[in-house]
Amino acid sequence: MVVTKPLSTKLPTPLVRRMFQHGDVPFKIIIVLATLFTLALVVGVGVMLWLFTSVTRMDLGFSFVTSKTWNPTGSQFGALPFVVGTLITSILALIISVPLGVGIAIFLAELCPARLRAPLGVMVELLAAVPSVVFGLWGIFVFVPTVVKPLGNFLKNAFGTSGDVIDLPLFHGPFYGFSYLAAGAILAVMVLPTIAAISRDVLLAVPGSQREGAFGIGCTRWEAIWQVVLPYGLSGILGAVILGLGRALGETMAVTMVIGNVAQLSGSLLSPGYTMASVIANEWGESSTPAYASALLEIGLLLFIMSVLLNLLARLLVWSVQRRNPQQHA
Amino acid sequence: MPIASSSARVAISLHGVTIVQQGKGVLPDMNTSPLARENAQSHAPATAGEAAAAVMPKMQTESLSIYYGNFRAVADVTLPVRDRKITAIIGPSGCGKSTLIRSLNRMNDLIAGAHAGGKVMLDGEDIYASGIDVVDIRRRVGMVFQRPNPFPKSIYDNVAFGVRLYGRIPKAELDDIVETSLRRSALWDEVKDKLKQSAMALSGGQQQRLCIARAIAVEPEVILMDEPCSALDPVATLKIEELMQELKQDYAIVIVTHNMQQAARVSDTTAMMMMRADRAGEMIEFDETQIIFTKPRDKRTEDYVSGRFG
Known part of the structure; x- marks a missing residue:
């Protein structure tokens, strides 16, 4: 024993x-x-x-969101121009940066020679480290005059009022540079590294066996990337886009510097506008009355709710994609 | 003897001895065990001598060497792969078996720095020659991998995947191809009611048969299997082995295996590989499987197949 x-x-x-x-x-x-x-x-x-927003919530109710007149001295508080401005610039930023960012990710993860991958990747990530105010300055002095202005003028001539190609209200009106277009474009540059770097990590995490399966059956490189690697990483790439959207919604400084800061509602990308974050940052110091302060805070509340809702929506999207294509291996 | 099957027989008269060879697909009336049948098949060419040698192999490597950068991983391999036969590649770990089989459909091209010397003939055409469409080679020479790698799509979409690469096909026709491929990979009865479900929900063995279905859906001529059963349990392994016997009616099959019993059970010819002193893999012996496992010429092969090392 x-x-x-x-x-x-x-x-x-x-x-x-x-x-x-x-x-x-x-x-x-x-x-x-x-x-x-x-x-x-x-x-x-x-x-x-x-x-802290009880004053405007009690007085104005839901019309705070639907009214388009913002005249603090006349005690008229309508947040619609800012809500629309934030949405337009953020969506524009995604429209520009998602294809670019995913393209960069595909290049870095799939096509780029191995020894260039690390240095190029670091450069993309460095872009995310540039302070927002520096992007704003660069926007004012370089980006808007050399890129946005020629682009806007081209769009105006081609699609503006009695344009050469087709008349689109999206490009109507006078164009001076500082505009939704400028803000959206600069946001795109700022969001780009987030989307590119995370999408690259997602693509690098796609198992090599998936690529082998694709090539082994006679896929070209394009088909393997487009039909196997990207679908496999779709939920992760959506996650990257959400993070980018989060940054675009809340970005303040660079946008304030190039959007023109005019509280008007316009359907044209070429007209100046205002975003929720910009108006809070710009006018906080002038909010002399309780109603004015409350109005600015309520814009903050709206931005907060909007971010939370968009995040939830995006998470639902990721979840539904994952549910359709579970990726666990036996 | 039933008359119906006599037309499928081929009578070869050599040295005054008439050998009646069984045609393919008319085996049922042959009252012998699978092993005896295999013996009969593998002995026939030996007796027929030059008549068998005159048959051109489906694939043939000619002094094939594979390099990773400056490192030579496989040296001077000349290996014939006969049509409608199973060719096994055996040998200890690191001897270049996988490298060799992956050179047969140029999968090694995907590894940076990998290149080949020598030739790999497919129907008399060198697949490493310039101007060869690699994508088409990989369609003609399909591959099944060590671990099942279905795409995270439905069962149906997995099988249809390769076919869809070649353009839009009417739904009914695609349905047909999917069903036929799944039937031939012995998976149809298990999945016919859940074709729209994710392939990821299948068991490992089913996933591997699905990968086989996916490979044969594009009508390849050769199927390469790189240790197809190494991630599977014995029951699933048996199913794959039975399936291979079915598939060899139509395809040339090459299998890399660590399991010598498997090589002995399933293959018709076997190549034995070893690592040389300079770490390059070489083929030390190639013969009918039965000879490799009973009276190999090389002492090292004998030691390996009898389990004395490796």
């Missing part, structure tokens, strides 16, 4: 250590607290915004 001694007689454990299960209990407490703190922050911001 074998006599086994309990381990504890050889290695006596201190009482305190045993009480806390060798540190597992304190560790768990710290982790749970950190999680709750994050949650509390989000809820707290929402509640704070809700409470």
